[in-house]
Amino acid sequence: MIMKAKALVLKAPKELVLEEFDLPTIGDDDALIEVEACGLCGTDHEQYSGILPTGGPTIPGHETVGRVTEIGETASKRFNVKCGDLVAVEVFQSCRQCDNCTNNDYRHCKEHGIFDMYGFIPVSKAPGLWGGYATHLYASKDAMLIKIPESLDPQLATLFNPLGAGIRWAVEVPETKKGDIVAILGPGIRGIAGLVATKQAGAKFVMVTGYGERDRKRLEYAKLFGADLVVDTQTQDPVKELRSATGQLADVVIDVTAKSTAAFGQSVNLCKDGGKIVIAGTKGTTGAENLSIDSIIYKELTILGALGVDYNSYSKAVEILDSNEFPFDQLSRLSIGLNDANNLLSELSEGKQDALHCLINPKI
Ligand SMILES: [Zn+2]
Ligand SMILES: [Zn+2]
Structure with missing residues (x-):
């Protein structure tokens, strides 16, 4: 011993x-x-x-x-x-x-x-x-x-931890339901986890966005995990892309980008009237680029902060990982x-x- x-x-x-x-x-x-x-x-x-x-x-x-x-x-x-x-x-x-x-x-x-x-x-x-x-x-x-x-x-x-976070942030906090159109900002492990969680919850369409060269490979993973659309916001307008693919804006927007001051403004633009935005990626700074505060009012958006995960989400994460339904091993x-x-x-x-x-x- x-x-x-x-x-x-x-x-x-x-x-x-x-x-x-x-x-x-x-x-x-x-x-x-x-x-x-x-x-x-x-x-x-x-x-x-x-x-x-x-x-x-x-x-x-x-x-x-x-x-x-x-x-x-x-x-x-x-x-x-x-x-x-x-x-x-x-x-x-x-x-x-x-x-x-x-x-x-x-x-x-x-x-x-x-x-x-x-x-x-x-x-x-x-x-x-x-x-x-x-x-x-x-x-x-x-x-x-x-x-x-x-x-x-x-x-x-x-992965119980990031996947548990995906379940809580992308499904439980915004009450994502069957048939929803979801936009996930940030293609890191938490973005992938949010994608898996919303797909499991029955989301009809999930878009994942990234930014530039570094995120290119990550967006490929998002596709592998079932993203219906991936968008590079360095060269593409996510609002335009989502509208042309689905004919509408997102019911739920999840921001898991780290340190991106542009993401909040994008979230507001991507969210439909009466929709919900979850902010879970910390920015370490104040201010947000191109944020239209008036749009939050006109669209009557619900903005939700999410910190940490809970026991329930972890247990569900373990079940999903053990089901082998998604290619986490890849x-x-x-x-x-x-x-x-x-x-x-x-x-x-x-x-x-x-x-x-x-x-x-x-x-x-
Ligand atoms: Zn951690
Ligand atoms: Zn206590």
Whole structure:
């Protein structure tokens, strides 16, 4: 048995150091998880480069899939998993008792809240193993685990996070229904996830947009995943393209672009009268290019912000991944070991890495 865990600690921006940790003693109420893979998203490189500050040295990684190696009896009942099970770890923790937790809004748990998340908790809080860039992760009594079927490859299973986001942002928040026409802005992994989710929900027509050279390959993936129309907004007008393909504007527009100040204006232009816009890609800035505020009034649009995912969406994501209905195994994937994480994260933060799905596998 390994007596120490290895983990990458983010000491300061762009300073990720491999360190050893004692394995925690597991009691009746908690569990230890051996990490199989940890997916990376835009949040990871923002955290790495210091755009997203953390409260001291932290083990990053919030899209973790692993195997339960030790679990207390009470925890086993609460999490509904047993030793040896493959699980995904929910980013947020829930006390399961406060008003917000009992009202199914555990992301705003009064005890934990949106800052006390896996991948963001400082190592100074015992036992330190709060992130997925590690061989082991500690599941506290307030952790939430989602069981992963053995038929699903653990690396592929890390997509539970972006796909769960797609389900919540593109379907649950805007209440997308059968027959809807949907426009998704941003062809990254979350755009693809939104496409899958809206198609599953019965959307009649889904357009996905991207911008320029870098997104070209991603738009090809969107086609592979069933997009009815892909548009490069560098050279094409998405409103014109959507109108000529469907004869109308979108019932629902989903903006998952990162740092694009043009997307909000485009969303308003793309949305039909009485339609809904979900904004889920953070911009890190103020202002929006070519935004017609009056159109929001005249069209009586509903604008919805979406942050994070919930347990339900994660469970549905795991079902979709396990169904093999969509070609997730064909996405360009880059899997690296703990030692190569520094390189990969600096490439990601400089926009130099094109793989759609990057992950850390502590076993390689
Ligand atoms: Zn993420
Ligand atoms: Zn709570």
